[in-house]
Amino acid sequence: MVIHYTTVEDDRELEQILALQACNLPSAISEEQARTQGFVTVKHDLDVLRRMNAAFPSVIAKEGDTLAGYCLVMLREFAPEIPVLAPLFERLKQLSWRGRPLEAGGWFVMGQVCVAEAYRGRGIFNGLYRHLADACQPYFDFVVTEVAERNTRSLRAHERLGFETFHCYDDPSTGERWHIIAWDWH
Template sequence: MISYKQASTLEELQQILVLQQQNLPQNLSSEERSSEGFVTVEHTLEVLKTMSDVCGHIIAVEDNQVVGYALCMHPKFADEIEVLRPMFKEIDSAIDDNVNYMVMGQICVAKSHRGKGVFRNLYQTMKEKLPEGFDTIITEVDGKNKRSLAAHAAIGFKTLTIYHSGEKEWHIISLQ
């Protein structure tokens, strides 16, 4: 049985990183990237822990093994991960100043657990665990990641803006 909670141990954070490594583009075939999706950012344990100390990452666990995660990234980390700086700039220009949001920094479900509602339940748990005063969850998805765009749309994410950074097209999306 799969349970959902906020990560609370170093071992859970390390398991997130293992799952992340398995789903980085360089570790997947082009067919897998197209059909299964991929994650973009590679985190260090230090950054992952620092982010989690502010707002615990959401994990799906089965038999003491992390089988899915949704990383919580407080906007105060806007300058911590270089590849995400343009996203925060775009978010700030796309929303009203009075909107308090949490960024879902990355979501990933183990191949063995896809199509079982884990994605939806990770977001549901994240909504339930948002710190008081936060109105919405915002994230961005690589325009080439069609599986992720479709999955986010299916649970109610709406596009705030689309922008280009480098050679990539990014979709900034919001869940109310």
């Protein structure tokens, strides 16, 4: 079958995102899987996903009715909804990228990207981000996200696409080292 890229349209698709997310949290996979296949950090709930999607639709990849992957658009107004991302948002208030203070706007946070295990290695990650860029370029200049340093698969995939690390920090509450990265669309 063919992979179809689109935006989330209903709760059924949001529930599919939550199911795929749950399968890729560090608590659901082995350390070896996390190291070789990557992982997601944030566990969302349906209400937050609904509101995030209503503010700006997230991108999904589907094969028929099966969810192959997703990219969650997270506008800055949702920062208080996801406490685990508080250190990121606090840092972003103080940072600049390419000489431009992030407080000036023109960007959003990639809330999370995930590709189902059966679909990895088939270009879905790049397809999700390309579709996201097409949908978001009229409204935003770039996208910002953070990736745990130990999530080497995700870091490499983001770099191949064009993301650049512009800041790293250590989160004292988790001991995790994070790379804050951005992808310029202009």
